[in-house]
Amino acid sequence: MPLTDAPEKLSLFRLEDWSAQQLAQIEQALNCWVAVAADASAAATQSVGLASLSQAMRYAVLDGGKRLRPLLVLAACEAVNGNSHAGLRAACAVELIHAYSLVHDDMPCMDNDVLRRGKPTVHVKFGEAQALLAGDALQALAFEFLTPDDAQPDVFDVAIQARLCRMLAQAAGHQGMAGGQAIDLASVGLRLTAVQLHEMHRLKTGALLQASVMMGASCGAASLPVQAALRDYGEAVGLAFQVVDDILDATADSATLGKTAGKDAAQDKPTFVSLMGLAASRSYAQELLARALASLDTVQACGLDNTAALRALADMLVNRHH
Amino acid sequence: MPLTDAPEKLSLFRLEDWSAQQLAQIEQALNCWVAVAADASAAATQSVGLASLSQAMRYAVLDGGKRLRPLLVLAACEAVNGNSHAGLRAACAVELIHAYSLVHDDMPCMDNDVLRRGKPTVHVKFGEAQALLAGDALQALAFEFLTPDDAQPDVFDVAIQARLCRMLAQAAGHQGMAGGQAIDLASVGLRLTAVQLHEMHRLKTGALLQASVMMGASCGAASLPVQAALRDYGEAVGLAFQVVDDILDATADSATLGKTAGKDAAQDKPTFVSLMGLAASRSYAQELLARALASLDTVQACGLDNTAALRALADMLVNRHH
Numbered sequence: 001m002p003l004t005d006a007p008e009k010l011s012l013f014r015l016e017d018w019s020a021q022q023l024a025q026i027e028q029a030l031n032c033w034v035a036v037a038a039d040a041s042a043a044a045t046q047s048v049g050l051a052s053l054s055q056a057m058r059y060a061v062l063d064g065g066k067r068l069r070p071l072l073v074l075a076a077c078e079a080v081n082g083n084s085h086a087g088l089r090a091a092c093a094v095e096l097i098h099a100y101s102l103v104h105d106d107m108p109c110m111d112n113d114v115l116r117r118g119k120p121t122v123h124v125k126f127g128e129a130q131a132l133l134a135g136d137a138l139q140a141l142a143f144e145f146l147t148p149d150d151a152q153p154d155v156f157d158v159a160i161q162a163r164l165c166r167m168l169a170q171a172a173g174h175q176g177m178a179g180g181q182a183i184d185l186a187s188v189g190l191r192l193t194a195v196q197l198h199e200m201h202r203l204k205t206g207a208l209l210q211a212s213v214m215m216g217a218s219c220g221a222a223s224l225p226v227q228a229a230l231r232d233y234g235e236a237v238g239l240a241f242q243v244v245d246d247i248l249d250a251t252a253d254s255a256t257l258g259k260t261a262g263k264d265a266a267q268d269k270p271t272f273v274s275l276m277g278l279a280a281s282r283s284y285a286q287e288l289l290a291r292a293l294a295s296l297d298t299v300q301a302c303g304l305d306n307t308a309a310l311r312a313l314a315d316m317l318v319n320r321h322h
Numbered sequence: 323m324p325l326t327d328a329p330e331k332l333s334l335f336r337l338e339d340w341s342a343q344q345l346a347q348i349e350q351a352l353n354c355w356v357a358v359a360a361d362a363s364a365a366a367t368q369s370v371g372l373a374s375l376s377q378a379m380r381y382a383v384l385d386g387g388k389r390l391r392p393l394l395v396l397a398a399c400e401a402v403n404g405n406s407h408a409g410l411r412a413a414c415a416v417e418l419i420h421a422y423s424l425v426h427d428d429m430p431c432m433d434n435d436v437l438r439r440g441k442p443t444v445h446v447k448f449g450e451a452q453a454l455l456a457g458d459a460l461q462a463l464a465f466e467f468l469t470p471d472d473a474q475p476d477v478f479d480v481a482i483q484a485r486l487c488r489m490l491a492q493a494a495g496h497q498g499m500a501g502g503q504a505i506d507l508a509s510v511g512l513r514l515t516a517v518q519l520h521e522m523h524r525l526k527t528g529a530l531l532q533a534s535v536m537m538g539a540s541c542g543a544a545s546l547p548v549q550a551a552l553r554d555y556g557e558a559v560g561l562a563f564q565v566v567d568d569i570l571d572a573t574a575d576s577a578t579l580g581k582t583a584g585k586d587a588a589q590d591k592p593t594f595v596s597l598m599g600l601a602a603s604r605s606y607a608q609e610l611l612a613r614a615l616a617s618l619d620t621v622q623a624c625g626l627d628n629t630a631a632l633r634a635l636a637d638m639l640v641n642r643h644h
Contacts, residue, residue: 049505101458110451127431137500140500141495147484165487169465172458183372185452187371
């Protein structure tokens with residue numbers, strides 16, 4: 001009776017506890033992997049250039065982010081009983097891509113942001129050239145994370161390695177995040193249709209959020225119906241994330257957000273709020289949450305009843321205040 | 323008698339013919355793969371942003387480069403009788419990484435170059451933000467190239483896919499190309515020791531050149547001695563390339579080079595010529611060529627006698643005039 005059991009399971013599940021446990025291993029892995037690699041080569045060459053590149057990379061990654069994408073990877077991996085070594089590496093790789101995109105996005109030729117999470121952005125602290133290189137190196141490092149060799153204790157199946165690389169490359173590239181940013185650049189001051197606004201966000205933030213879910217699912221042997229349901233969940237959650245971001249940008253203050261509020265309106269960027277209004281945006285977000293949860297009912301109907309973390313993450317993501 | 327046969331084989335081998343044949347398939351593949359992917363998504367969204375990102379990516383890649391790295395991949399793949407589908411994808415992936423590095427390197431916050439191969443650089447033509455994104459998207463696309471799925475007619479073994487991703491990520495990242503560029507940034511105006519200069523170039527240009535050879539070799543099942551010999555060949559060739567670059571920068575004119583000559587001296591960058599003088603640099607380049615060719619003797623002694631292209635490429639690379 002997996003379906004009738006579910007509500008009880010959910011009520012016993014505490015997202016704070018689960019997240020704390022997952023975050024501990026994510027932070028430890030990032031701290032260890034980004035550090036060791038960089039320090040080892042810096043020591044070998046005694047080069048000031050490498051040491052400062054390594055510092056910029058660590059600064060960009062180990063900055064107290066919410067780690068939403070890695071949590072989605074681990075929750076999806078858990079839902080399909082996936083390989084936990086693969087899950088942890090995939091979680092960290094997705095976060096490296098997210099971190100590099102923030103570094104490049106903040107640069108003067110893009111959004112020209114000087115603060116992120118209350119701290120100077122990477123180019124303010126290390127200079128533009130180092131920020132550019134640190135972003136580039138973080139993207140490469142993401143793919144290095146996904147392809148451990150036999151010498152590493154947490155090596156996993158090469159079929160999973162290749163699949164994770166493919167999914168991450170597609171989600172990060174011109175048909176994913178980078179493509180969405182290009183649309184974003186071109187759309188400032190324009191009045192987008194609802195279809196165009198959805199398309200921009202599907203690529204800009206949605207692709208990597210959805211890939212987080214699908215990469216987690218790829219660490220196991222999910223059946224096709226489960227894969228399809230998790231793809232729907234990832235799409236709904238990815239879109240809801242952006243709708244809620246737009247709502248918060250229009251309603252919360254900068255201190256709560258930890259970044260400049262009202263920026264989209266000030267920059268005349270199209271948002272869900274500017275397109276459909278605040279009330280309609282709020283009900284749209286709830287509708288997307290319902291869609292995400294319904295997809296997980298399908299996953300459970302396929303016999304996988306370990307979806308509590310995915311449920312709680314979707315709920316947290318839509319009902320967050322910052 | 324593979325060793326006594328070799329000189330005769332070499333004399334029958336014409337690099338121009340071999341290169342023309344390989345370049346035809348490299349250009350066709352790049353033209354087809356960079357185009358199709360970008361155009362398909364641009365059409366789907368009817369977005370001006372995606373179309374211009376795609377144009378910037380094509381402009382950066384389809385620019386009449388020498389394609390030295392792809393040729394090294396294909397020559398090494400041929401030497402080990404490797405999988406030709408994997409070889410062609412690896413060749414194109416390496417070129418995408420090279421192309422993205424030039425785009426980012428030319429940007430105002432780095433070398434601030436306005437001309438490359440006689441044409442405006444990407445940021446001059448498309449703006450800095452598009453150049454940044456195009457470079458980022460090209461790096462992601464490289465890893466997409468390496469991981470075709472079953473739906474693609476040229477799919478190949480996932481073990482090779484994972485290995486190629488690992489090698490490319492390592493060569494491109496902080497312990498490879500990006501790391502070398504960071505050292506380069508930090509070394510302007512400094513007097514480097516010979517060890518430091520070697521280390522900078524080993525990472526900045528050598529890592530990707532060596533990876534080209536090793537990725538080609540990874541498309542087949544090379545024995546450990548063959549792998550070691552090809553690693554030596556790649557290291558010698560990678561270093562020789564930079565030594566010759568420094569010699570040409572100090573001796574050739576801009577028209578012959580197709581880029582600004584004398585730039586290193588003008589920018590007070592340390593070079594092999596400034597460190598060891600012109601005559602010593604020239605004999606060092608010949609010494610490295612001899613080392614590369616000797617490594618190929620080892621490869622032939624292991625029973626692989628298809629090294630003519632690797633020999634001719636090393637010779638061309640050291641004795642080139644631009």
